[in-house]
Amino acid sequence: MTSKTRVLLADDHAVLRAGIRLLLNSQPEFDVVGEAASGIDALALSEQIQPDLILLDLSMPGLGGLDALPVLRRSAPNARILILTMHDDPQYLRKALKSGAAGYVLKKAADVELLSAMRAVMRDEVYVHPSMTRSLLEDLIPQGESFNELDLWKGLSDREQEVLRLVALGHTSAEIAAKLNLSVKTIETYRARGMEKLGLTNRAALVRFALRNELISPE
Template identity: 35%
Template sequence: MNKIKVLIADDHAMVRQGLKTILELEDDICVVAEASNGNEAVEMAKALKPDVLLMDINMPVLSGLQAIKILKESSERYKIIVLTLHQDREYLFKTLQMGCEGYVLKDAESSVLIDAIRSVYGDQTFIQPNMTNELVREFQRVTLYENDKSLSNNLTSREIEVLKLIAEGMINKEIAKNLYISEKTVKNHISNIFKKLDVNDRTQAAIYAFKHNIKV
């Protein structure tokens, strides 16, 4: 029987070891590599071609989001399950928009993660059950304005730049550094963006950017 080859990417050694121990108790799963940062995850994935990647979001060198972006834009098809502490719908929707096949919280039962790996390996999408309501709510919110393509015409060129970086998942400090402006200026731009797009938070703004192809 062919085993499902899994690559674990997490910057905590104890987490990686614990996951490996749990997963290798299953007859149909084997861990082929462990990465401690996003850069290692990308390099190992390209070299080993695992069937499923377990990807943490917060990692050094390259974040999980950056690693996902690189892998999903490559010619290979990588199946990625985000394994994270983040229960925010912002991260859930963001990673699904990027093409990830699964989303599981680190405090989930081991059986949930194992089900996720088998489901994703079988070409299905797996969202941890208690997170699906967040996804549905966000989708409902998106439909309120997804057909309004004229709103972005009211944005200045700088506001569009800021919106693109919001869609990339950057926080205010990162946006300020990227655009060589102050965090206060970033906050002002974001406030104007929310008002012009008639959205209430960064998640809605990011979804608007994706839906209307306003990307970096």
């Protein structure tokens, strides 16, 4: 029998911890073995129980997540640390990854991303919230060179590209659903996921992106 991933929750919001605990304990591969409401508590618990995975909030009283991160890496050296935060500032993301975090998930997307992110980091992968990947790509580009937006486009699935191209051309979700023989809900899922990966928030921004990168032709 495969052993469960032992998880430590570190967040100062009791209601959020309760919700995550309920979610994780309903999954066959996860087991919440400890909870901490502050960075200091997280350090003490991590050293005591040696979890496999730590879900760490950045904003906690006393010792915050960013300050606790490098110490946690020493107190529980075998644990993967996944940041779960409300902060979508790229500076927080960069600092967290440089300090040893294995992933970065925004709380606003936790209901759909958290389990996937946890499974990814337990496979020794790095997980970053899709809308924040652009800032990491920009860090890899030598100073003076321009960022190629097409790299983001190429990171979309074929279906996401197809749906977004039709959206940019002015088609509604219902029209696209009929054209591709899919449900409207499925189309809206592809649309939302693709827009998030591109870091775009509305159709106007998508049209500008598509025109700028010659994905559609101006009429």
